[in-house]
Amino acid sequence: MSEADLTNDWILAETPDRPEEACGVFGAYAPGEDVARLTYFGLHALQHRGQESAGIAVADGHTLTVNKDLGLVPQVFKESDLTTLVGHVAIGHTRYSTTGSSSRWENAQPMVSSIGPTTIALAHNGNLVNTVDLRDKMKGKGFRFRSTTDSEVIASLVDYFTQQENSMRAGIRETMKRISGAYAVVLMSEEALYAFRDPYGVRPLVLGRLGEGWVVASETCGLDIIGAKYVRDIAPGEMVKIGSEGLESQQAVPAQKPSLCMFEFIYFARPDSVMYDCTLYEARSRMGEAMARSAPVEADMVIGVPDSGVPAAVGFARESGIPFGEGLVKNRYVGRTFISPTESLRQQGIRLKLNPLRHVIEGKRLIVTDDSIVRGNTSRKLVALLRDAGAVEVHMRITSPPVKWPCFYGIDTDTQEQLIGAVKTVEEVREFIGADSLAYLSIEDMVAATGAPHEDYCLACFNGDYPVDIPDSVKAGKLSLESIG
Numbered sequence: 001m002s003e004a005d006l007t008n009d010w011i012l013a014e015t016p017d018r019p020e021e022a023c024g025v026f027g028a029y030a031p032g033e034d035v036a037r038l039t040y041f042g043l044h045a046l047q048h049r050g051q052e053s054a055g056i057a058v059a060d061g062h063t064l065t066v067n068k069d070l071g072l073v074p075q076v077f078k079e080s081d082l083t084t085l086v087g088h089v090a091i092g093h094t095r096y097s098t099t100g101s102s103s104r105w106e107n108a109q110p111m112v113s114s115i116g117p118t119t120i121a122l123a124h125n126g127n128l129v130n131t132v133d134l135r136d137k138m139k140g141k142g143f144r145f146r147s148t149t150d151s152e153v154i155a156s157l158v159d160y161f162t163q164q165e166n167s168m169r170a171g172i173r174e175t176m177k178r179i180s181g182a183y184a185v186v187l188m189s190e191e192a193l194y195a196f197r198d199p200y201g202v203r204p205l206v207l208g209r210l211g212e213g214w215v216v217a218s219e220t221c222g223l224d225i226i227g228a229k230y231v232r233d234i235a236p237g238e239m240v241k242i243g244s245e246g247l248e249s250q251q252a253v254p255a256q257k258p259s260l261c262m263f264e265f266i267y268f269a270r271p272d273s274v275m276y277d278c279t280l281y282e283a284r285s286r287m288g289e290a291m292a293r294s295a296p297v298e299a300d301m302v303i304g305v306p307d308s309g310v311p312a313a314v315g316f317a318r319e320s321g322i323p324f325g326e327g328l329v330k331n332r333y334v335g336r337t338f339i340s341p342t343e344s345l346r347q348q349g350i351r352l353k354l355n356p357l358r359h360v361i362e363g364k365r366l367i368v369t370d371d372s373i374v375r376g377n378t379s380r381k382l383v384a385l386l387r388d389a390g391a392v393e394v395h396m397r398i399t400s401p402p403v404k405w406p407c408f409y410g411i412d413t414d415t416q417e418q419l420i421g422a423v424k425t426v427e428e429v430r431e432f433i434g435a436d437s438l439a440y441l442s443i444e445d446m447v448a449a450t451g452a453p454h455e456d457y458c459l460a461c462f463n464g465d466y467p468v469d470i471p472d473s474v475k476a477g478k479l480s481l482e483s484i485g
């Protein structure tokens with residue numbers, strides 16, 4: 001998300017042993033409603049997409065006010081804050097940061113800027129791949145930047161082209177022609193709400209209806225929490241404007257091959273969200289069923305690693321006839337391990353997050369479903385934790401293929417040489433994590449579980465087929481292996 005993600009800072013950054021989402025966005029145009037409160041609850045539902053900072057901007061037709069800070073949504077906003085955010089249009093943002101340098105207030109969103117007498121606020125999920133190039137060119141033309149985010153590059157381009165074209169929609173359209181990568185953006189002026197999505201549709205963005213008002217959100221769970229009705233996805237390359245004249249849509253840039261991030265299905269999105277007409281819970285439980293067919297094993301119980309591994313365990317148990325059990329309890333409010341940046345603290349990470357139920361798993365041969373293995377350290381600790389708690393066998397079943405390629409589209413994975421699936425065989429990974437057996441789901445079975453065709457996804461972290469071209473200078477920072485077996 002930040003420019004630093006595209007430089008060596010990214011490589012040096014401590015990252016958690018799991019891909020991490022980069023942000024959640026929300027927007028509301030609803031005259032007569034308390035849009036600040038709608039946005040607050042929308043952000044609550046999207047909290048899993050980012051926990052470093054939260055922000056809400058609200059406008060009443062004349063004045064645009066923003067409140068944002070580092071922290072979780074309920075830490076940033078008090079009742080008194082929401083009371084002062086009055087208006088009919090609002091946007092909100094939850095941010096996950098991938099580098100220490102991004103723990104800065106300036107990088108929190110929404111980002112506010114001015115276009116002549118008009119004030120705009122912008123919030124962004126995703127990652128541009130041509131940020132460095134654009135920033136260099138723009139700096140050469142006298143642009144100044146306050147933050148290190150690619151979101152500021154988008155805001156600056158919108159400012160510039162809106163003034164050139166004398167139209168916000170034309171300004172956004174010209175911006176979309178120049179930016180490359182993954183983006184789902186909500187933007188507001190004092191009067192109207194805009195939402196636009198990259199031509200590949202890598203990051204999700206949905207449109208909902210709330211009475212006479214409109215809502216946009218990264219996931220449908222952001223609509224559900226406020227009682228908004230899902231209308232449709234914002235299409236790849238589409239821009240919508242919602243104002244006093246209602247909703248106006250245009251295909252701002254030509255749509256390309258749809259490339260929704262497969263990790264939304266595997267792990268990022270909440271299980272109650274719907275993508276491609278499929279509940280994530282159902283997709284994950286079908287992945288578990290497929291896993292039971294492709295890699296059966298004799299065992300006494302199937303457990304899932306909370307939260308995303310649990311639906312797969314339910315599916316595995318359903319298909320295999322082996323009982324499902326709850327063998328791990330999650331410490332829900334401890335936060336994600338990215339708050340423990342040193343290796344020694346990270347050693348404690350899994351015990352901070354997961355507690356085994358000894359009386360459930362003692363003496364049992366366990367099948368354990370989890371969504372992915374990135375570096376392998378977490379899986380290794382998990383297997384040790386279960387053995388310590390009395391499991392006699394631990395059979396890991398991973399409901400995605402080996403992660404072999406880094407992500408350039410706003411997901412915090414490691415460099416390629418840190419991805420255990422890129423440097424070790426399945427048997428070597430099994431040995432490293434200390435499991436009795438290990439199996440991954442095939443790409444075909446994983447995609448089939450979602451009900452949408454293979455062509456509709458980005459699968460680059462599994463197969464290296466990047467839908468949006470990555471400049472060599474950006475690739476060089478994360479791709480360090482000559483070839484992959």
Ligand code: SF4
Nearest residue numbers: 261262407458460461
């Ligand atoms: S590379 Fe992987 S994590 Fe990144 S957008 Fe594609 S599927 Fe998602």
